[in-house]
Amino acid sequence: MDSAFAIQPPRGIGAFLTLTNVARLFFLWLAYRVLLCIYNISPLHPLYRFPGPKLAAMSFWYEAWYDFFQMGRYTHEIQRMHQKYGPIVRINPEELHCNDPAFIDEIYPSVSNRIRDRHAHFLKALAGAIERSTFGTRDHETHRARRAAVSRFFSRQQMLRLEPEVHELAQKLCDKLLLWAKKGPIQIIHPYNCFTADTISQYAYGEKLAGFLDQDDWLPNFKAAYEAFSETVYLFRFIPLLRGLVSVSPYLSDYMGDDIALWMRQMNVTIPGYIRKAQQDRAKGRIFTELLESSLPDTEKSIFRLSGEGISLMSAGTETTAELEKDNPRVLSWVALEKYPYLYGVIWEGIRLSYGVSTRLARIPREEQLRYEKDGYQYVIPKGTPIGMSSYIAHHDEMAFPNSHEFIPERWINDKGLKNTALEHYILSFSKGSRQCAGMNLALCELFLVTASLALRVLPRMKLYETTLEDIRYDHETMTPKTKKGSQGVRVVVT
Template identity: 45%
Template sequence: MMADATWSAFQGTLTSLTARDWIAAFISAWLLFKVLQALYNVSPLHPLSKIPGPKLAAATYLPEFYYDVILVGRYTHAIKQMHEKYGPIVRINPNELHCADMSFSDEIYAVGGRKRDKPFHQVNGSAAGTGNVFGTPDHDLHRARRAPVAKFFSRAMIARLEQEVHDLAQKLCNKLLAENEDEKDRKPFEIAHAYSCFTSDAISSYCFGEAFGLLSRNQWQPNYREATLAVLKPVFFFRFFPILVSSVKLGKYFINYLPTDIALLIRTLQIDIPSRVQKTKNELDAGIVYDRPTIFADLLQSELEDSEKKQDRLVEEAVTIVNAGTETTSWALAVITYFLLSQHETLAKLQDELRQVVDDPCNLPSWTALEQLPYFGAVINEGLRLSYGVSSRTARVPTTEDLVYRGEFNKKPTSLVLPRGYAIGMSAALAHHDESVFPDSYTFAPERWIDEDNKIRKDLEKSMIAFSKGSRGCLGKNLALCELYLSLAALVLRVMPCMRLYETTEKDVRYDHDMFIPMTESGSKGVRVIIES
């Protein structure tokens, strides 16, 4: 009887609760759960409890949220301070570690059969989705998806299609030189916009067999640069609120109401590319095969499972490749341009080396031939070092093995066991400024890359993560290098003799914060140039 009375009283209490009471109860329960979770995160029971770092970062994601969302992309600066205080391996959130020792990079970014997943927290922060090679968390699925795409970006395939990149590099130079034809209309412009047109046309021509045609327009704008930066602004919100990632796909329904450059990007990514995928599929079904390979045809004819060849996934793959292949390479060119124009001796030295092998700058040697020039390679490496590629941290999850770190901090040996199942990563924006590897690291000094035999120093190349490393390294590395060598050779010999910086200082290329890619300080107008007669 007492039990029945108690149950009846409990039911009466439940039925008397208002909606406000239920909401308050839910919030209280959620807060209690979060408090208990935070206590567990800093307790000896947590597998990462022995890793040094600030307790608040170990307990909760709030510090990362504050620096990246509230202060906008500044957690990397906080991580640098953590390393200075706690050592080369630090715990930066409840489930992730960060490394500042490049000698350990081959363990983090392993190759072969050593499995490395990608953490969802990082994938969410790229807005790339999980249907493409870049955003695939699982190691085995990534490996299966990567194989046919990697084949398309192999050095052999690039050698076959290199002429298209060469032609676009010359087209870029022709359009830049046309800027000085009318002295009255000669105005300064941001060179990154010009380079964005080139890299967009190069990646689209290479992948789809047809360029987007941005270099064929009368002006440098609209292009994808400003639109890409606009799309990247909410990436840290996506990291903490991944449900918002799907909102990106709604852009095509608002094209008529968006700024011109954003509308151009959305139309290309969400309308034009899907149409190209469907067209390729229809042609293959009809038995039409072209001699000129395209990424869609290669993927559709690959040994991937049929489920991996669905239109939505192929579109996501292509969109990610276009985005990744546009902004990072164009920014590297802009950074190199700034330093060459501001360091006349460096530019003159590079011009002298190029003239030894280039008879006609309108008809350049092959990419592989240009690669043999040591100072040219040093200039490009130094440009990649200071443009970073992706500046946001890139983490990996070792799923089948614990990692053992042995190093030194404050002249004392340090040893840590890094448990499997937890992410550990590095940041190019920090690694590329390791003063023990790159002394006076903010100085653009190509000479640091040349050894006593006048060859590129391989030890320094191992300390670069502009293209990431390991089994998940950048797929488009070969194409990006091809674009850099061919375009920069043409620019240095044809355009830079009459190109001048306009109201541009080093702060306009200096890393200030992240938006997945490196961003300069607020108010910067970019690398502005003027073309003179």
């Protein structure tokens, strides 16, 4: 009797992890994946009508082949899809892509009552504190609150107040380049990276991140840390379990490559350190002092959350603007410089051909269907469907930009010799709509001031050094555009 009701001791997990049970679990998982692939290409799927390769519609492995295994080459494949299937194509089980600039305002509306969420698949590429930044925010409402807190610091009026500091740093950049005369070739991306990093860090934290323009050489700068981050985006997107490593990265940094360790230190040590300084000395912290004293909830003011905002500002304010400057006075102001049509054309043509964030930026119309009707194509895009565009593809639309692979500043000047501002509508370097890059005005201020300063002081003494088209041509991307592996980029000598 007693033995019949005796409590059996619990068996260890090892008793369940037999070879037979593991095999059963594997085959159940495999059957689920196969059935899911079949569903994805069946008439039951809401995106069944949209054209595109069946392999792309079946699973994310098609995308992974180009982005993960071939490192950032899916945009090339998407471009080929459009050439074969038309203006809207299905690029994975969940997502559509459009290459018609006329549809920009539907995908990226500026009015706040047209809700646009961000695609979770895109956000899987982010890890650590940057997930909590404005850039990494998925839902429309939280993004609007976070952006409102940050964007006022980057209004045009605010940038006009900041202009003297940008001007001073532009002159410091020119001074250092002239001192570099006859010292040998320079990878021009490094001086520009030093300039942009010093500008955004001085504005955000009240002090330069490392005083890159004050050091004797052009290295180190923020580029190595950004490159380390960008090289991980597909690793995290397609192997999401690895994102957890970021949380323990301070303990693993000694075992990582130097660049990865540098990025982790920036995200987990350096940037949080500046946020803490802003907490302690509120007269100095500038943007982050204002954020700490704002009406945001306390959860939005944590060191971790604001560190994500800081690393996002540094990445966007340094790398993408430095890339723009590589493609293309002591008294002239930003407002005055903008009035010169040819300079305006040079700046915007450089923006067009450097692409900014070149990867696709999908938006989810949560509460509305989108309708596309043009040239015999008719589609109703179901609400809740991610759809986006890519700057690399849009900027080579031959209808908007004839001979699009050529650098033609004159296209930005109309028949009356005035600025052709209508073309700005087709530029996606800063994204569009309610999620447009908040730092766009800062980038434009930097570009006009530094380009004019270089043209007057440095370019007459600067020459290209062993640079070919391959050194500037888009080859692949890790969110931002990259040239062919092994390229040293644009190199110059100063005489």
